[in-house]
Amino acid sequence: MAESQCVVKLGRYRVNMLDKLGQGAFGVVYRGVDTKTETQIAAKQIELKETPEGGDALAELKAMQSVPSHDNIIKLLDFQYHGNSYWILVEYCDCGDLTAYFKNYTPVPDATKLELMLQVSAAVNHLHSQPEPVTHRDLKPQNIMLRYGATDDRPVVKVTDFGLSKSADTGKTFLMNTVAGTPCFMSPEQFSQEGYTSSVDIFAMGLIFLGMINFDEVQDILPMYKEDIDAGMAIPPGLQLLNAAKSGLDPPVLVRQRASDGTLVEQVKKVIEKMVCFDKSNRPLSKEVTEMLQGIFSQISKLPPPPPKPKAEPIAMLEQHRAETRSDEMSKNAGAEDDVTALALKVTKQVVHEDLERAIREDSGAVGFLRALEERNSQLDEILKQITSDDSDDDGDTDGDLAKLQKGDRVEVDLDEEKVKKLQVNHGGWNTRMKHYLGVKGKVESKTRRRAVVRFTDGQRWSYNIKALRKIEADEDTSEDLDDFQKSVLLSMGKHRDVAVEGLFKKYDIVKLSDEEEIVKLLQEGHGGWNERMKLSLGVKGLVNRVEFGNVRVEFVNGDTWALNPEVLIKAEEEETGNDDLETGDFVLIRPVSEQEARLLQQDHGGWAAGMEKSLGHTGVVKDVLPGSKVKVEVSQQPWVYNKSLITLVCKKEEMVRVLLRRQSAL
Template sequence: MSQDPTCVLRLGQYEVNLMKKLGQGGFGVVFAGVDTRSRIKVAAKQIDIKRKERHGSTALSEIKVLQKLPSHQNLIRFLDYHFSQDSFWIVMDFCNMGEMKEYFVAHAPIDLATKVDFMRQIAAALVHLHEAPQQIIHRDLKPNNIMVSYISTDDRPMIKVTDFGLAKVAEEDMTKTFLLSTVAGAVCYLSPEEFARQKYTVLVDVFALGLVFLGMINFDVLGELIPVPPGSQDSMLATMLMPIGMQMLQAAIGGGIQPKLVQHEPDDSPEVTQLKDLIQHMAVYKVEERFTSRQVYDTLDKLYEGIKHSQSPPPARPPDQLAEAGSPRQEPGARAAEAAAHAQDSPERGAAQRDGHRDIGYKLLKEAMGQLLRDRIQDRRRGRERDKHLRALDRGMPLLEMLLGHDERDDQQEGKENETNESEFKEGETVQVVKVSVTRAVGMQENYGGWHNEMAQYLGKTGKVVELVLHVVKVKFEDGKKWSFNPAMLKKVQGEVSPSSRRDKNKRSAMRARQVACHFKRMDIVQIAEDEELVKTLQKGHGGWKDKMKHSLGVKGIVHGVDRDGDVVVECINQDKWYFNPELLIKVEPDENAELAAGDVVLVKDLDFEVAKTLQEEIGEWNIAMAESFGRGGIVKSVLSENKIRVEVSRDAWIFHRALLIQVAKSDELMHAILRKKFRRT
C-alpha cells in the first residue's frame, strides 16, 4: 500500500515519511526517510524554529559543526541539509539497530568483550573530534546519542556517535587554552566544572563518557544505562536528582569525601578491574587528573586486544536498508548501492562530501527566503497573478534578487506605504528636485532608475509624486514628463517660510550633516540599535518610525551616505533601506582576516582599478565587467579556496580574490534577519 502523499516531505533527492517518527530529543524530531535514487533508508532530523525562536540559532550552530565534522567510521554521516515547512532538516545515515540501549536490551546479556569493543569505538570517535585540525567538543555525550548500525559491509555492529546540536567548534587553537563556560548537555552527565559554571575544555566529554561507561558495566544489574555509583542501585531516582557531577562539586566545596563511582569486588576479573580503574580516571573531580580521550582509547584498545577472542558471535543482521514495501520500485543495483553508500569513509570521500556542502549556508538562506516569498505570494496574490509569480519563483532566482524585491512589490500592489520608502514622500505631494551638479546627480541616480541627459533641465524644478516603486520616487512635472528619482534628490515643498528662516534651518542642517559625515562614511559597517522604544523616540524628526523598521533592529548594515539633514542612509543585510538618526548606529570595525563561509554578507572593496585587476589576475579571474561590482554588497555563494570566493552581486556571480572582500555579517545573522521577517517577530 503506497504512502499518503500528504505525509511525505520531499527534500532534494530524499523523501521523508512524516508518519514514521524514529525518535525525539530536546532539539528536534527524527523521521524515517529514503534516498529516491538508491532506495537506501535515511533518517531526517527536523528542528522546528517557529515554535521556539532559539531553535533557529541552534540549528545553524549544529549545521556549522556538521560541515566541519571530520569523516570517521564511528561518527554518523550527514548527507544533506534543507529548510522547509518552517524547519531546518538534517538528512543523515539511518542506524538500523537503533540506540545503544535498544541493542543492550535486545541482546542481553552483553559479554564484556562486546562492551569493551563498543567503548573502544566511542572513544575512537571522541579522539577524532578532539584531535581534528578544528577541534570539536561534543558537549552532549549520553546513551541516547550513541547509535548502533550493522549493514552488509560490517563484520560486527558499529557504533555511530550522533546529535551534535550542542557541539562547539574551536574558534582558535584549543590544544591547551580553549575554554568554554556555557552549560550544555544532559544533566546526569555534566561535569563538576559545568555545574560550577567554570571554564572548561574537551575533558568534559571524557567525564561524560566515563559516566556512560559506568552505566554500561552496570546494565546487567540495573537494566538501564543510567550512571549509578555503588550502593545507589536501589535508588536511581536519587542519583538523577543529584547528579554525580553535582555530588563531586558539593563534596569539594564542603570539604567532604568525593563519591566513589566503582567498587572492586573479590570476584572481579583482571579485565573488569582495569575497566573500573579507567572509569575512575575519566569521571574524576580534578581536571588535571582526568585522562584525555587518547589515553582512554589506548587503554581500551589494549584491553580489547587481550579479550576479543572471547567475544560472542555477532547477532543476525537486520534486513537490507532498502525501501519498504509500498514505496516506489527498487532500482537495479540497489544492494550494491547500499554497500557503496555505507562503505567506510576515506579521506577523499570526506573531502568530496565537504566540497559538496561548501555552499550549504547560501542554499539554506535561499530556501528560507523562497519560503517567505511563497507564503507572501499565496497571501497577497490571486488567480493567474498568483500562479505567474509562483512559477517565476519555481524557475529560481538569485538570493540577492529575492532579498531586493521580497515584498515591496506586494505592498505597492495593496496600496500600503512602502517600507523601503524611508523618506516622508507620499503620492500627490509636491516635491522639488535638489539643484546639484549634473555629475553629482548622475552618481546619486545610480541604482535609482538611472540618468538621462534630458533630466538635467528638471534640477531645481517642482513636481508631483505620482508613484512609489521599490526604493524609487516617480515625479510628474508641469510639462507632463515623468522621471524616477533617488529620494535623496527630492525635498518636500512646505508652506511659505521666510527666506531668513529657511537659510538658518539650511545652515544648521548643513553643519549637522558635515559633522555626521566626518563619523559615518560610505561603505562603513554599522549595527542598528535593538531597543524598539529607544529607536522610536530618537527617530522623531530623523525620518520617523515605520512598523516594518522593527525587522531591522539589532541587525547590521552598510552606510550608503549622509543626507542633507545629517541622517544616515543604511542598507540593512536584509536589503531594507532606512534613514536613521546617527545616534542609533554603532560602527563595526571589519575583520580583514575573518574566515568567510557560504551565505555571509560581504562588501566588495572599491579599490583602484589596476590594483583590483592585479589581485584578480593572481587567481586567474578577471573580467572588466567585474568593476561594476566594486563598492557594492553581495552574498557569498561558495568558498572555492582560501583566496577564491564566489560572490553574488546584483544579478551577477563573480569569483573574487579574498583580499577584495570585507565581511559585513555572517550567514546566521542574515538567516536571523530573514526569519524575523517571516514570522513577523522582533
C-alpha cells in the same frame, strides 16, 4: 495537514517536519532524504539562542567543520540557511542511539560492548587530538548514535550533537565555569562550577561505559546499580563525589566488582575506575583510554556475529520529489506549448517509462507492469486535471489572446481601478502607485500562465493578473505609453529626485537602517510611510535593490524589503565590507562584475562553471573558507567556489543570528 505541506526543501535535500528523530542542545532533528543519492539523511534545525550553559547556536557547525572527518564522528553533509533557521544536514543513523541499540539487540555480548566502547573512545580521542582540541561537554548515550549501512559489516558508532562543544588545550583549564552537560554524566568540577578541562569528557565516557556494562541489570544505560535505584539513591555520580569531598567523607564506590564478572568485564571496570576518579588530574587522557581498551580488545579471539541489519524503510519523500520534478518540467513547457493533449502524452510517456523500468527491475512480468500502471493512473488523472484546470480564476475565459501573451507583446492596463484591484488579489497584489498606470501601455517582460510583468517607458515594472491587461494589436496606435499629463504626474511624485538620490546610493550598496524609531517614522512620511513591521529592520543591514521615486528600495538580511527615505539610511564603510576575516555562516554578496571580469578572477581560484554568471550580483552564505584565497559560497541553494576578490561581506554570522533572534521573538 498534508504531508507535502510539511516538507522543507533544502537544495538537493528534503526534510519531513512530521518525522522527528530527536532533540539536541540547540535544535530538533528530523528525517530527510538526499534526492541525488536517494538515501536518508538527518536534518537538525538549529534553534537560534544563547544559553547559560555557555553554548551558542552555531557551535555545533563550527566544531564539525573544524574537526577532520573520522569514522566514529557523525559526517557533516551540508548546512543550509532557510526560513530564518540554520540547518545542519548529517548522515542518517538507522540503529538510533546507544540505548535504543541495546534495547533492540539485547542481550548485547560483552565483546560487542567493548567493541563499541573502543569506537566511542576513538572518536573522543580524535576530538581531543586536534591542534585546537575540541571538548564535547555533553557526552551521553543519546549523543552516541549507531549506523549499520549497506556497506557496513558491523554497526558503527557515530558521536554527534556538538552544540555545547568548546575548543581548548586538553591540559589547560577552561576560562568558564558553566554547568554544561547532562547531570547524570557530569563530572564533579562541572557541578562545582569550577574551571575544568577536557577530562570532563573522560569522566562522562567512563560513566557511559559503566552503564553499558550494567544494562542487563538496569535495562538502561545509566551509571548506577539496581539496588541504588530501588532504594531511591539514584544521585548523579559526579555529585556524589563532590558532596563526599566537601563533607570530608570517603568517596563513594562508583565501580563495583561482581562475582559474575568475567575476565573481560573485570579489566574494563579497572579502566573505568581510572576514568571516573574525583581528581581530574589523575584521569587518563583519551589516547591512554583508547590504548588500554585496545589492549583488552586484542585478547578477543573472535567477535560475536553482527546483529541483523535494520529493515530498510521506504523513502516516501523520494516519490513526492519525482512527482514534483515532473510537475516542474510540465510548468517549463506550459508557456511554450499550448497543445494540452501533446503535453499530457509526454507526461504519460514518462510515467509509463518509469513503471516499465520498475517492472523489469522487479522481474514482475506483464502482471507487475499492469499493476504499476494502475497505481499510476490516479496520479496521471491529477496531472491532467492540473493541466486543464482554470487555476483559482473562475470568472472568465483566458484561452483567447491573453493566454497567448508572449514576452515583448505590447499591452494596455485596464482603466477600471476597482476591477484591477480585485483581479490583483493573489496575482501580485495592489500598490497605490499602480493607479497612475491605469490605461497606460507597456511591454510584457515575462509571463506565467496567469500573470505578466509589464515594463513601462519610465522604467517602472508591475506584475499583473493578465485579465487586467489588453493586448495591443500590431495595427493599433503605437504612440508613447505615457502622455504629457501622465509624465508630469510621475515627475511630481518624485522621479526627478532619483538622479540626486542615485548620487548617494546605487544598486548593491550595503546600507544600514537607522535604529532611531521616531526619526525613521517622521522621515518616512511621503516616502513609503511607516509600517510597524519596520521595527524588525531598525539597525539592520541590507542591500540597495533600486532607487525609484526618490526612495531607496532595500532588501534587508532579515528577509524584509522596504522603500525608504534615503535620509534614514547609513552607507556601510569600506572596512565593514572587507573579506579578510570571512567565516562559515557569513552573509555575502557576489560582486556584480561582468562575466568576463569574473572569469579572469576565477582563474586558479576554483575555475569557471556554467551557471556561475547567474550568481553575479546575488547574495549567499559562506559554506567554507578554503586555502589560496578561495571561498565556497551557496547562492540560491547552489554552492560555488569563488575567488575571494569576488566576495563582499554584507554581515557577519553573529550579526545575522542576532537579527534572526529579534525577528523570531517578535513573531
